[in-house]
Structure formats: structure tokens, C-alpha cells
Amino acid sequence: MTTELAFIEALRRLASHPAARGLNDDCAVLEVGGETLVLTHDAMAEGVHYLAGQDPADVAWKLVATNMSDLAAKGAEPLGVLLGYMLGSDDARFLAGLEEALAHYNAPLLGGDTISGKGPQVLGLTAIGRATHRPVPSRAGAQAGDGLWITGPVGAAMLGLEALQSGPNSTGAGSLAQTSESYRRPVALLAEGRTLAPHVSAMMDVSDGLLLDAARMARASGVTLAIASTSVPIATPEARRSEALRWGEDYQLLFTAPPSFQPPVAVHRIGEAIAPDDKPLLVDRKPLGEADGLGYEHH
Amino acid sequence: MTTELAFIEALRRLASHPAARGLNDDCAVLEVGGETLVLTHDAMAEGVHYLAGQDPADVAWKLVATNMSDLAAKGAEPLGVLLGYMLGSDDARFLAGLEEALAHYNAPLLGGDTISGKGPQVLGLTAIGRATHRPVPSRAGAQAGDGLWITGPVGAAMLGLEALQSGPNSTGAGSLAQTSESYRRPVALLAEGRTLAPHVSAMMDVSDGLLLDAARMARASGVTLAIASTSVPIATPEARRSEALRWGEDYQLLFTAPPSFQPPVAVHRIGEAIAPDDKPLLVDRKPLGEADGLGYEHH
Numbered sequence: 001m002t003t004e005l006a007f008i009e010a011l012r013r014l015a016s017h018p019a020a021r022g023l024n025d026d027c028a029v030l031e032v033g034g035e036t037l038v039l040t041h042d043a044m045a046e047g048v049h050y051l052a053g054q055d056p057a058d059v060a061w062k063l064v065a066t067n068m069s070d071l072a073a074k075g076a077e078p079l080g081v082l083l084g085y086m087l088g089s090d091d092a093r094f095l096a097g098l099e100e101a102l103a104h105y106n107a108p109l110l111g112g113d114t115i116s117g118k119g120p121q122v123l124g125l126t127a128i129g130r131a132t133h134r135p136v137p138s139r140a141g142a143q144a145g146d147g148l149w150i151t152g153p154v155g156a157a158m159l160g161l162e163a164l165q166s167g168p169n170s171t172g173a174g175s176l177a178q179t180s181e182s183y184r185r186p187v188a189l190l191a192e193g194r195t196l197a198p199h200v201s202a203m204m205d206v207s208d209g210l211l212l213d214a215a216r217m218a219r220a221s222g223v224t225l226a227i228a229s230t231s232v233p234i235a236t237p238e239a240r241r242s243e244a245l246r247w248g249e250d251y252q253l254l255f256t257a258p259p260s261f262q263p264p265v266a267v268h269r270i271g272e273a274i275a276p277d278d279k280p281l282l283v284d285r286k287p288l289g290e291a292d293g294l295g296y297e298h299h
Numbered sequence: 300m301t302t303e304l305a306f307i308e309a310l311r312r313l314a315s316h317p318a319a320r321g322l323n324d325d326c327a328v329l330e331v332g333g334e335t336l337v338l339t340h341d342a343m344a345e346g347v348h349y350l351a352g353q354d355p356a357d358v359a360w361k362l363v364a365t366n367m368s369d370l371a372a373k374g375a376e377p378l379g380v381l382l383g384y385m386l387g388s389d390d391a392r393f394l395a396g397l398e399e400a401l402a403h404y405n406a407p408l409l410g411g412d413t414i415s416g417k418g419p420q421v422l423g424l425t426a427i428g429r430a431t432h433r434p435v436p437s438r439a440g441a442q443a444g445d446g447l448w449i450t451g452p453v454g455a456a457m458l459g460l461e462a463l464q465s466g467p468n469s470t471g472a473g474s475l476a477q478t479s480e481s482y483r484r485p486v487a488l489l490a491e492g493r494t495l496a497p498h499v500s501a502m503m504d505v506s507d508g509l510l511l512d513a514a515r516m517a518r519a520s521g522v523t524l525a526i527a528s529t530s531v532p533i534a535t536p537e538a539r540r541s542e543a544l545r546w547g548e549d550y551q552l553l554f555t556a557p558p559s560f561q562p563p564v565a566v567h568r569i570g571e572a573i574a575p576d577d578k579p580l581l582v583d584r585k586p587l588g589e590a591d592g593l594g595y596e597h598h
Contacts, residue, residue, distance in 0.1 A: 011382070011394070011408065028409035030378060032429070033332025039409060041425055043383040045416040079329060083310070084342040084383060084423035095310065109310065110327035110338060117344040119418020124383035126340055126425040130331070 026204070027070050027129075029136050036131035037079075040070035046088075046120040051164070056090045057097025058184040059123070064101035067127035068188035069205040069251040074136050075197025076129030077190065078105055083112035084124035105190060133197035137255070142202040142221035146256035148271040149263075151192050154210050154252060155244025156182035156235035182235070186251045193253055195264050203255035208248040209295025211281060211288065217254065218273075218280035225256075226282040227271035245283075246295045325503070326369050326428075328435050335430035336378075339369035345387075345419040350463070355389045356396025357483040358422070363400035366426035367487035368504040368550040373435050374496025375428030376489065377404055382411035383423035404489065432496040436554070440501040441520035445555035447570040448562070450491050453509050453551060454543025455481035455534035481534070485550045492552055494563050502554035507547040508594025510580060510587065516553065517572075517579035524555075525581040526570035544582075545594045 027040040042063070046052050050059050064081065071078055081102065088094060102109055107127065142148075160183025168176045177184075188205075196203065202221055206213045210232065218225045234244040256273050279287035281294070288294060326339040341362070345351050349358050363380065370377055380401065387393060401408055406426065441447075459482025467475045476483075487504075495502065501520055505512045509531065517524045533543040555572050578586035580593070587593060 011384075011411070011413070026410070028379070028381065030409065030427070032336065032378070033334030035332035037331065037336075039381060039425075039427065041381040041383050041411045041423070043385070043412045043414045043423065045385065045414055045421075047417045048415055079331070080327070082327065082338060082340040082425055084340050085310075086342070086344065086421060110329065111325070112310070112340050113342045113423075114310070115342045115344055115421075116347055117419065117421055118346045119421075120416065122344075122385060122414075122416055122418075122421035124340070124342065124412075124423035126338075126381055128329070128338065128427075 026139060027074050029074070029131070036134055036136060038071055038074045038076040038129040038131055038136060039126065040067055041124060041126045042066045042070070043122065043124045045122045052120070055184070056088055056094035057100070060094045060097030061101045061185050063123055063125045064098065064105065064107070065186045065188045065251065066207065067125050068105050068107065068190060069186075069207065071127055071129040072188045072190045072193030073203050073205040073253055074129065074131060075133045075193045076131050076136070077194065078107035079128045079130055080108045080110035081128070082110055082126040085112060085114045086117040086121045086123060087114065088121040105188065132194050137197050137200050137203040138220070139202050139204040139217045140220040142217060142223050142225070142256040142273045144223055144273050144275045146201050146258055146273040147261060147269050148214070148225055148227065148273060149255050149257060149267045149269050150206070150210070150232065151189055151253045151265070151267050153233040153235040154206065154250045155240065155247060157186060157249035158243060158247040159236060160184060183249065186249060188251055189253050192265050196253065196255060199261055199264065200255040200257050203253060206248065206250055206252045206254050209246045210254065211245050211283065212248075212290070212295030213254060215280040215290055215294055217256075221273070222276055223273040224275070224277040224280055224282055225271060226274050229284050231268065231270045233268050246293070248295060325438060326373050328373070328430070335433055335435060337370055337373045337375040337428040337430055337435060338425065339366050340423060340425045341365045341369070342421065342423040344421045351419070354483070355387055355393035356399070359393045359396030360400045360484050362422055362424050363397065363404065363406070364485045364487045364550065365506065366424050367404050367406065367489060368506065370426055370428040371487045371489045371492030372502050372504040372552055373428065373430060374432045374493045375430050375435070376493065377406035378427045378429055379407045379409035380427070381409055381425040384411060384413045385416040385420045385422065386413060387420045404487065431493050436496050436499050436502040437519070438501050438503040438516045439519040441516060441522050441524070441555040441572045442500055443522055443572050443574045445500050445557055445572040446560060446568050447513070447524055447526065447572060448554050448556060448566045448568050449505070449509070449531065450488055450552045450564070450566050452532040452534040453505065453549045454539065454546055456485060456548035457542060457546040458535060459483060482548065485548060487550055488552050491564050495552065495554060498560055498563065499554040499556050502552060505547065505549055505551045505553050508545045509553065510544050510582065511547075511589070511594030512553060514579040514589055514593055516555070520572070521575055522572040523574065523576040523579055523581055524570060525573050528583050530567065530569045532567050545592070547594060
């Protein structure tokens with residue numbers, strides 16, 4: 001990952017435009033004609049970001065959900081998407097999942113490009129949204145004294161992937177489709193993001209693992225985030241709490257808000273922002289940094 | 300290509316939003332606030348859209364130019380781009396070419412995503428522009444009686460690719476860098492597009508070959524385009540005129556304009572729009588359709 005991180009850093013230097021917050025997970029914010037646009041692009045490669053042989057309808061769903069989750073973290077409502085599509089094993093199934101996801105998020109397909117390729121499939125989606133609250137929440141606004149909150153449990157996607165990888169024979173009561181749903185069909189929290197946007201000091205979606213993403217928020221904000229691990233809602237058995245805090249793809253929203261914050265939706269307080277310490281995180285009073293195995297880099 | 304065309308048709312049906320003109324080569328047009336946004340996304344795969352082993356700086360340049368050319372055909376000025384980048388053989392070279400191209404077009408990098416992949420490199424770029432003239436030119440506005448025009452010669456990219464494929468030993472007086480430049484470093488005609496936009500009835504860029512793209516304009520507009528082949532400026536020897544008219548990647552602008560049109564920039568009249576006939580094209584009075592080998596489908 002060193003090469004990639006160096007490349008991203010170089011891109012960030014190139015992206016000196018004030019709107020260019022949008023490299024790897026964060027969104028670009030662009031003022032146009034009295035409106036504030038929020039733009040994001042996510043790419044996914046077969047065998048890296050999704051399983052070879054996975055249902056293309058689920059792949060389409062996740063591609064849309066990933067981008068919609070970026071908009072959700074900005075409190076934005078989708079205006080539409082552009083698709084970069086490499087023809088794959090079952091384009092009709094992909095299209096079915098795409099249509100279902102776009103209908104779910106009320107996000108029209110505005111355009112895109114289809115290509116033939118010679119290797120594993122690579123997909124890209126650009127989502128364009130309209131900010132519903134200004135200033136647009138960023139991951140950089142947390143202040144010491146703010147509470148740290150999350151919208152719901154983490155670890156569900158991890159269990160879903162395990163079910164998918166184990167196959168139908170391993171499932172107990174539930175069908176494979178049900179037990180793997182959290183991995184196959186993550187849901188972006190657009191409504192929650194819009195509702196929370198006016199109240200938060202910082203917000204981002206948890207795509208790469210709660211601890212890793214919290215460390216990023218801490219770094220961007222110049223604070224340390226103190227987390228009480230047992231206060232984090234998890235979808236797994238208690239014995240797997242540590243994994244659940246490090247696994248990603250649940251697309252919950254992580255945010256900070258001032259002490260006076262009264263939750264307008266059901267959310268969970270998991271800690272607080274404190275003055276910056278050596279490490280970006282303090283988990284159960286133990287300092288943790290990026291070198292301490294915070295999560296999985298899903299690039 | 301049948302699969303791909305069927306997929307594109309299915310996507311078009313899905314893209315029922317009024318803004319969704321933007322599938323494969325054309326741009327999406329979106330009204331936001333008091334502005335009209337023009338959005339396009341192009342994807343390129345190694346071994347399909349560029350040569351494996353080609354200088355990554357040239358690949359970056361072409362990726363940007365292709366998208367800028369889509370904006371040019373709409374008379375739009377760039378607001379920025381989002382990059383979907385799969386790490387490749389020389390990311391620093393890619394970055395150098397990207398920076399050069401973005402500076403050339405004054406198009407800031409707003410965001411994007413970098414990923415690792417397991418096969419040939421696949422790249423995507425989304426460009427966002429602001430329309431400078433409304434209504435935004437489309438490929439569908441040609442009317443019988445309009446003149447058909449092109450901004451400059453075709454066939455230069457073909458010669459450039461041949462030089463690149465032949466290698467340094469085959470070049471005569473010019474260096475390989477010079478003789479291959481038209482293929483490696485195409486230039487999008489943004490200024491020309493903005494100047495022409497208020498005058499044209501239809502406009503598009505020539506990316507897949509003059510005849511093939513003209514046939515698309517004819518189909519979209521419901522006219523037949525009559526072309527006098529010898530009036531088309533070419534960059535090749537006369538013996539290769541037929542190839543030059545069928546090769547793409549020169550990124551000239553093809554447009555129609557009413558009979559009263561007075562060119563504000565240097566352009567070449569190559570024919571006219573007439574009432575629709577059986578075939579979309581009439582080349583030197585010979586009817587030609589898509590089945591007649593009009594060009595190369597660079598998908």
C-alpha cells in the first residue's frame with residue numbers, strides 16, 4: 001500500500017483547488033450557480049473489491065451504495081450518477097441491480113461509458129449530489145469536547161461476507177441470501193445524513209473500519225478521539241467485538257457533535273473528542289495509531 | 300460488439316431522466332441553480348484503448364483530452380475532473396502527464412479514487428463543465444439545408460499510432476516523439492467549441508471516425524448527411540483518404556449550421572444535411588450506413 005499512499009499524497013498536492021477535498025473516500029464540494037454540489041467517484045475491481053463470481057446485481061448495488069454513502073456523509077441528496085462499465089460475465093444481471101439501486105436512492109443514471117477489457121472487470125461510478133446544509137460537513141471539524149457518535153452497528157458486513165464465502169451448506173436457519181445480505185446489499189444512510197448534517201461538527205461514513213476511519217477523522221480534525229469500545233453497537237457476538245471495530249463496509253455514519261447535541265434520529269454515543277495526544281485514538285484509554293492494526297485498507 | 304450495443308441500449312432505457320443524454324460519447328446536461336452543468340465520463344483499458352507499455356504520461360494526457368473534447372462539443376468550460384485510477388507500472392509518470400494536461404485545460408483535479416487491481420490497468424475520468432451557451436449543442440439538432448463543417452484535418456492520429464507501433468527505427472526525418480504526437484497527445488478544442496456553440500445546430504467531437512460519427516449525428520437528428528469526401532481536410536497522403544475518413548481519435552469538432560452561418564474561426568465545409576434518406580450518409584452521392592464499414596468502434 002505504500003505506493004498507493006504515496007500516489008494519493010502526490011494527487012493531493014496536485015489537487016490544490018479549494019474544492020478538491022475529494023480524494024479517496026471524501027467528496028469534492030463545488031459551488032455552482034448558488035448551489036453547493038457534492039461529487040464523489042469510487043472504483044471497484046473484481047477480485048479486490050468484490051468476489052469473482054459474485055452476483056453482478058449485488059456488485060452494481062454495492063457500487064451505487066458506496067457512492068451514495070459518500071453523499072450521505074455530506075448531508076447531500078443525489079442528483080444522479082455516471083457509470084464507467086467494463087462488460088462482464090452477466091451484464092443483464094448488473095443492469096438489474098443497477099436499476100434497483102438507483103430506484104432505491106432516487107438517483108437517475110445521467111451518463112457514462114461502457115468499454116471492453118481484457119482482464120478482471122473494473123467499474124467506476126461518479127455520484128453528483130446537492131448539499132442540503134451549508135457548510136457541508138467534513139471529516140475535519142471535530143473539536144475537543146464534542147461527543148463521538150455512530151448511527152448503528154458495525155460488523156454486519158463481515159458476517160455477511162463470511163456467509164457468502166462459506167456457501168449455502170454452512171448456513172443454519174437463514175438462507176444464504178439473508179445471511180449474506182449485509183455484505184451484498186449495504187444501505188447508504190442518505191436520510192440520516194441529511195437529518196444530522198445541521199447538527200454535526202464532523203461526519204464521515206465508515207467504509208474501511210470504525211477504528212481506521214475514526215483515526216482519519218481525528219487526524220483531519222487535529223484531535224484525538226477517545227472511544228469506549230463496549231459502547232459501540234456491534235452486529236456480531238461479543239467475542240468478535242474487536243474484529244467488528246476493525247472491519248468495514250457497513251456504511252454507518254460516524255460523527256461528532258457539540259455537548260448540547262440532542263439526537264434527531266436514533267444514534268449511539270461511543271466516545272468523545274479530546275485535545276490531540278500522541279496517537280489519534282484512545283480506545284478504552286489505550287493510545288492507538290495507524291500502525292496498530294486499526295482496520296483493513298480496502299483500496 | 301453486439302453485447303455492448305445491447306447493453307448500451309438497455310442503459311439508455313434505464314436512463315430515462317431528461318438530463319441523461321450522456322451515454323457513450325455524449326454528455327449529460329444538468330440544470331443546477333442558475334447554471335447548466337455538462338458532465339461526461341470516459342473509461343480506458345490498457346491493451347484496448349491504449350497500448351500496453353505506452354508512456355503513462357501520454358495515457359494520462361489522452362484520458363483528460365478525451366473528456367475535455369466531450370466538453371468542447373458542448374461549448375462548455377471545465378470546472379474540474381474526478382479520477383478513477385488503478386495503480387500501474389509508473390504512477391509518477393502518469394501523475395506528470397495528468398498535471399500537464401490539467402494545467403493545459405485549466406481543469407482542477409477535484410477528487411477521485413485510487414485502487415489496486417489484478418489485471419490490465421483500467422482508468423476512468425469524469426469531467427464537469429459549465430455550459431457557456433444555452434441551449435447546449437447536441438448531436439440531434441441538424442436540419443435539412445444546414446451546412447456540415449469540421450474544424451480541421453482527420454487521419455493525424457492514425458499516422459501517429461503507426462509511427463508509435465513501428466518504433467524509432469522506422470522514422471525518417473522527425474523523431475518518434477514528433478511523428479507520434481497526434482496519437483499520443485490529442486488536443487481537445489475547448490476554445491473552438493465555445494466560439495462555435497452559439498452558431499451551430501448540432502455538434503459533436505469526432506472520436507470514432509468522421510463517417511461513423513457523422514452517421515450517429517444523422518441518426519440522432521433525423522437527417523441524412525451528404526459529404527463530399529474530397530472536401531474533407533486530411534492529414535494523410537491522398538491515397539489514404541478513405542482510411543483517414545474512417546479512423547478516429549483526432550478530436551476535431553463536427554457540426555452543422557444554418558446556411559447563413561459565417562465562420563467565426565477557421566473551419567471547413569464538407570457537405571450538408573438533407574432530408575432523411577434510407578441511409579444516414581451520402582458520401583460522394585453513394586448511400587452508406589453503419590453496415591458499410593464507416594469506422595472503428597473504440598469502445
